[in-house]
Amino acid sequence: MWDTSRDYRFKVADKSISLFLKAVESGSLRGQWNKKLAVQMADEIKKVLQSLIYSYLEPKELTSAPEMRLIKEKGENIIEALGGEGWAELFLKEAEDKEKTEENIARIKFFLNTILKLKERIMLGKILDPIIGVDVVVGEVMSSTKHPRANRLQICNVNIGDRSIKVVTNDLKVKMGDHVAVVLLPPQNFMGITSEGMFLGTEGVLRNVKGEIGGLPKNIPLESLNEARKIVEKFIEGK
Template structure:
């Protein structure tokens, strides 16, 4: 396959750029060993180009030594990042801090699931990011934004903060969403985007979305293409 143009690989490249931006600009507001983070990123960056220009099939990309070592390097990054947070009991206080932590979490998620995307999904761009079924646990209007609501949602294992302009979203509703690079909207950090707008059936399992409709996949693909376009 043309690995240089595969959406999964380009989204991985974007994730590494997010991590590099956080480290090079020292965005983290807690003590962390930036030197070790930088070393992990330097190693991953060198390996990435072996992956991007490998021109082998998706399963073979997942099995490349370069791919495995890249993921391992970012695992080291995550260990350093999480250990620093845990040892200091850090919790972000400002929107800027929340956005930075969400940015790192997003990028780490992309890297950790990269091999699975190659092996278990086709090359439709929408599958390059995680598509989840979530349940809304709380909604509240955003002050000063007549058409925006802040929604707290669960995928069964963690909480996501999602800002939406979809009308009628309420607690208990299940919806499809895409996990995207975080954005601050009217002073609120949004970590994902609802897709489709129509509620999922009540018996839909939370977590990874098993039955992805064409409408949901098309919207996810549009979001992934925006990620890729912003890189150029």
């Protein structure tokens, strides 16, 4: 019997709902969208998650449970409520405070990625590790520029297969074309720039990571995951 109440995949998913609600209630998302429906769907996802958290089902049973299909369907309903596939661009177009809007868009994207890919993480089996609650993928750095307000930080646009994300790093050696291991984390604001993840590394960023773009990185040092584990645990604890 698998102790689903201790499964970090469910813990992160549950906490991501609060992050989503904080974003949609912020007042920075302007335009024509169905806020009431988005909030309703998020509340319903939370209820379904709670039933799974205390189900004590084996991972294989969880992946075939009707609740998993419900979670995905309600996540897709939220996308429609936000304005469809191009919802983020619509919010940016109407933004009065671009930096705040970008931060809240990143929060919503983290929530949606966490919810919509929950089944894929569960399929990885019995793993009791904070890192399993988020995605670790291979990315390709598409551009790297200096942070406008911090000389010791760089802003990288990173292709992770199905989309691109923004990562703020203090490793100034990261450059266009580098293949990196990226962990998708709850967004963090660095002096006006929102970072959607963190590059993995021990003494500097790993810049020649093997694996397909968007897939799991191969043969990365296990110790490179330590900082990400701490961040995930703090997120769950609400810190």
